[in-house]
Amino acid sequence: MREVEELLRLDRCAPIPEPPDPSYTAAVVARRLGRPVASASRRPSDWLPLAAGAAVGVGVAAVAALVGGSPYWLAAPGVLLIPLVPVLRKGVS
Amino acid sequence: MENLAEFIARHQDSLFAFLYRMCGDRDLAEELMQETFVRALRAAARYRPEGSVQNWLFRIAANLVRDRWRRRARQGEAVGLEDLPLVAPEATEERALAGVAAGEVRRALLSLPLEQRSALILRYYHDLSYEEIAEVLACPIGTVRSRIHNGLERLRRLLAPEAAEVVKR
Numbered sequence: 519m520r521e522v523e524e525l526l527r528l529d530r531c532a533p534i535p536e537p538p539d540p541s542y543t544a545a546v547v548a549r550r551l552g553r554p555v556a557s558a559s560r561r562p563s564d565w566l567p568l569a570a571g572a573a574v575g576v577g578v579a580a581v582a583a584l585v586g587g588s589p590y591w592l593a594a595p596g597v598l599l600i601p602l603v604p605v606l607r608k609g610v611s
Numbered sequence: 612m613e614n615l616a617e618f619i620a621r622h623q624d625s626l627f628a629f630l631y632r633m634c635g636d637r638d639l640a641e642e643l644m645q646e647t648f649v650r651a652l653r654a655a656a657r658y659r660p661e662g663s664v665q666n667w668l669f670r671i672a673a674n675l676v677r678d679r680w681r682r683r684a685r686q687g688e689a690v691g692l693e694d695l696p697l698v699a700p701e702a703t704e705e706r707a708l709a710g711v712a713a714g715e716v717r718r719a720l721l722s723l724p725l726e727q728r729s730a731l732i733l734r735y736y737h738d739l740s741y742e743e744i745a746e747v748l749a750c751p752i753g754t755v756r757s758r759i760h761n762g763l764e765r766l767r768r769l770l771a772p773e774a775a776e777v778v779k780r
Binding site: 519521522523525526527528529530532534535537538540541543544546547548550551553 | 615616619620623624627628631632637640641644645648649652653716717720731735736763764766767770771
């Protein structure tokens with residue numbers, strides 16, 4: 519019986535056909551389940567680009583104040599980031 | 612539950628390997644694998660397996676193979692090698708068990724009854740314990756031992772040079 523067990527162990531190491539790509543399987547399964555592949559909890563939110571824009575604005579204003587420049591004008595780049603939120607959001611997602 | 616793609620990537624390889632060795636057909640193994648994931652994820656909404664998720668998937672897959680074989684038998688379709696008379700290779704003095712080709716092992720495995728085949732594959736290809744196999748196949752541990760023993764014996768008669776006999780079902 520040990521010889522048969524050894525044959526099975528050898529066969530275990532023998533190659534078998536490759537399974538499909540997991541992403542393909544996931545797409546097929548998701549379609550049959552009627553839901554998207556990625557879970558809802560991973561949907562990107564808007565807080566990150568807004569926070570980044572605010573941080574840039576505050577940082578630039580602080581630097582401007584330190585060097586004696588007008589903080590209002592030098593904070594413009596940070597403020598201008600805010601309308602770019604949709605573009606940044608698409609990049610994050 | 613984790614992301615669907617991650618879940619499938621984690622379990623696909625072993626599940627596919629199990630199904631391929633059970634069926635001997637790549638396309639059928641892929642189809643049954645997809646069905647296994649679909650059933651598992653539908654059931655996961657109301658049921659959380661207490662043990663290994665992998666073993667839970669094996670259980671679903673084994674049931675799917677069994678159901679497919681039964682359906683084919685009812686429809687009068689060819690149900691695979693296990694229903695053919697098993698004829699061992701002609702014995703020769705030079706032939707040794709060690710000279711058996713991998714293809715012969717695989718063919719012999721596919722000729723076993725489903726219950727013996729699944730027990731052997733789970734034991735020797737996926738390293739499941741007898742307790743885990745009993746859980747997957749929903750049978751007592753004694754039955755698992757019996758199936759493995761009988762399956763090995765059947766394989767020995769198929770592959771050994773002395774086994775020049777016809778095994779009729």
